[in-house]
Amino acid sequence: MKxxxxxxxxxxxxxxxxxxxxxxxxxxxxxxxSPLRRSLRIRQAAYTSxxxxxxxxxxxxxxxxxxxxxxxxxxxxxAPLRRNKIRVLGEVRRGVDDGDAALRKVVPGGDRLDCCxxxxxxxxxxxxxxxxxxxxxRISSRSACIDLVRSF
Amino acid sequence: MEPARSxxxxxxxxxxxxxxxxxLRFEEEIQSLMGTTLIHHGFECSPPANxxxxxxTALLGLPPSQAVELLHDPESGTSxxxxxxxxxxxxxxxxxxxxxxxxxxxxxxxxERAARFSVFAAAEESPEASSAAVPSISGGDHSxxxxxxxxxSDSPLPIEKQQQRPAKRKEAERSSKAKAPAxxxxxxxxxxxxxxxxxxxxxxPYVHVRARRGQATDSHSLAERARREKINARMKLLQxxxxxxxxxxxxxxxxxxxxxxxxxxxxxxxxLSMRLAxxxxxxxFTGLDNLFSxxxxxxxxxxxxxxxxxxxxxxxxxRNPHGELQEMWHVDLLMxxxxxxxxxxxxxxxxxxxxxxxxFISNSSSCSPPGTSLFGYDSAASAALPQLSNQLKSEL
Numbered sequence: 001m002k003x004x005x006x007x008x009x010x011x012x013x014x015x016x017x018x019x020x021x022x023x024x025x026x027x028x029x030x031x032x033x034s035p036l037r038r039s040l041r042i043r044q045a046a047y048t049s050x051x052x053x054x055x056x057x058x059x060x061x062x063x064x065x066x067x068x069x070x071x072x073x074x075x076x077x078x079a080p081l082r083r084n085k086i087r088v089l090g091e092v093r094r095g096v097d098d099g100d101a102a103l104r105k106v107v108p109g110g111d112r113l114d115c116c117x118x119x120x121x122x123x124x125x126x127x128x129x130x131x132x133x134x135x136x137x138r139i140s141s142r143s144a145c146i147d148l149v150r151s152f
Numbered sequence: 153m154e155p156a157r158s159x160x161x162x163x164x165x166x167x168x169x170x171x172x173x174x175x176l177r178f179e180e181e182i183q184s185l186m187g188t189t190l191i192h193h194g195f196e197c198s199p200p201a202n203x204x205x206x207x208x209t210a211l212l213g214l215p216p217s218q219a220v221e222l223l224h225d226p227e228s229g230t231s232x233x234x235x236x237x238x239x240x241x242x243x244x245x246x247x248x249x250x251x252x253x254x255x256x257x258x259x260x261x262x263x264e265r266a267a268r269f270s271v272f273a274a275a276e277e278s279p280e281a282s283s284a285a286v287p288s289i290s291g292g293d294h295s296x297x298x299x300x301x302x303x304x305s306d307s308p309l310p311i312e313k314q315q316q317r318p319a320k321r322k323e324a325e326r327s328s329k330a331k332a333p334a335x336x337x338x339x340x341x342x343x344x345x346x347x348x349x350x351x352x353x354x355x356x357p358y359v360h361v362r363a364r365r366g367q368a369t370d371s372h373s374l375a376e377r378a379r380r381e382k383i384n385a386r387m388k389l390l391q392x393x394x395x396x397x398x399x400x401x402x403x404x405x406x407x408x409x410x411x412x413x414x415x416x417x418x419x420x421x422x423x424l425s426m427r428l429a430x431x432x433x434x435x436x437f438t439g440l441d442n443l444f445s446x447x448x449x450x451x452x453x454x455x456x457x458x459x460x461x462x463x464x465x466x467x468x469x470x471r472n473p474h475g476e477l478q479e480m481w482h483v484d485l486l487m488x489x490x491x492x493x494x495x496x497x498x499x500x501x502x503x504x505x506x507x508x509x510x511x512f513i514s515n516s517s518s519c520s521p522p523g524t525s526l527f528g529y530d531s532a533a534s535a536a537l538p539q540l541s542n543q544l545k546s547e548l
Binding site: 019036038039040042043098102123130133140144147 | 425
């Protein structure tokens with residue numbers, strides 16, 4: 001699979017940087033930021049760094065970035081889109097139901113994919129999700145330890 | 153006594169005609185030898201298996217290495233070793249979803265017979281001709297007895313066809329039944345007849361795969377079958393990815409499990425983000441290098457990338473305290489030998505400047521999420537990270 005050193009590193013780098021910005025400039029810009037809003041932003045940062053690390057070649061990363069930061073200039077996806085629509089329509093016409101509907105809802109950008117690429121994208125999505133979760137667990141445990149030590 | 157299965161099975165048509173008679177005779181011999189016995193290879197060989205089973209493209213759905221390994225065994229020599237090889241291969245093949253399992257009995261037996269026949273044939277003819285002939289003989293599946301009869305009639309056909317067009321076939325085709333017009337060309341690089349043991353990356357651009365007996369041979373069903381097998385292969389990969397999913401049989405349950413897993417991961421992200429938000433208003437980066445120690449691999453650096461990265465981060469760090477928070481930060485680093493330029497233009501790129509690197513600064517706190525950055529390389533980051541960590545520490 002594609003779990004190589006670089007994507008983990010890229011993801012960690014991006015996520016930590018965004019965390020730093022949130023912490024240092026969020027507190028400076030506004031008076032006090034509620035933890036709820038901060039957690040929302042951290043979550044957005046997590047997904048963004050995931051999508052960035054995955055690269056533009058993944059459908060889910062493109063869809064995720066598009067969802068998270070709508071200010072990006074729109075770039076057209078390549079040709080497959082039309083083919084996929086036709087294929088999806090064809091499946092609906094034939095009454096073929098793979099039960100992929102729920103999966104499409106969960107995976108970002110899944111509604112445009114055909115069943116085969118959907119499974120592929122799901123695999124990649126799961127991979128990067130688990131990487132992100134592991135990274136955040138490491139960070140949180142480290143910060144928790146340090147905070148604990150500091151409070152004494 | 154394995155014939156030298158060398159390179160292209162170039163047609164030596166002159167030597168084939170006696171070959172055909174030989175092959176027919178041996179075919180019948182083998183049939184009589186096998187008689188009514190079903191050869192067990194640890195699978196359930198059900199007579200209607202062929203009707204419901206999938207073609208050999210199931211193996212093609214496998215990672216090529218597995219398919220090659222399965223077929224690699226015959227090259228080891230005698231039929232006994234082949235049989236042993238297939239028994240060894242059994243656990244591997246068992247991992248395939250049940251839909252594909254019916255193919256294996258035929259594959260195992262077929263290649264066994266192929267090897268056996270090659271043993272016979274080598275004594276008679278040139279190795280090259282025999283190598284071409286062997287696959288054709290094994291075109292019949294003798295595992296279920298009722299099918300043995302029609303197979304005899306089928307096998308002469310493929311023999312001739314295959315010998316006349318040996319160059320286009322992957323060795324995998326041997327194991328599938330022959331229905332003459334039923335072919336499907338796949339865009340997989342195929343090996344040829346004469347080299348069953350060689351890996352898949354042989355010379356030829358596509359593979360003729362034949363339909364199994366009892367299955368529809370029109371292009372629609374072939375295409376559907378190939379598609380189904382692709383999907384099954386992907387599902388298998390997913391099953392490996394999701395813990396505890398390999399035991400579950402049945403596509404719907406596996407899908408449910410996958411969806412559950414994805415939702416679980418998403419919930420974990422939310423939980424952790426809440427925890428991170430609550431735990432530390434200030435993140436301490438003192439131990440940052442330890443975080444990256446497990447992740448940083450090679451430190452070979454694309455020279456210009458690193459220097460740019462360095463300059464970029466310095467610029468960022470210097471500019472931020474000035475309070476310029478309204479710019480977008482696009483960090484666009486490219487490894488020259490990794491990405492073409494065409495891939496990136498749409499991703500994040502200022503098209504007006506056709507250079508590879510752009511640095512802007514984003515305001516992450518006010519409204520937009522932290523800037524969307526893209527790294528298209530794999531080495532500059534690892535070296536730049538310790539530097540960045542130092543800079544982050546200095547920031548704090």
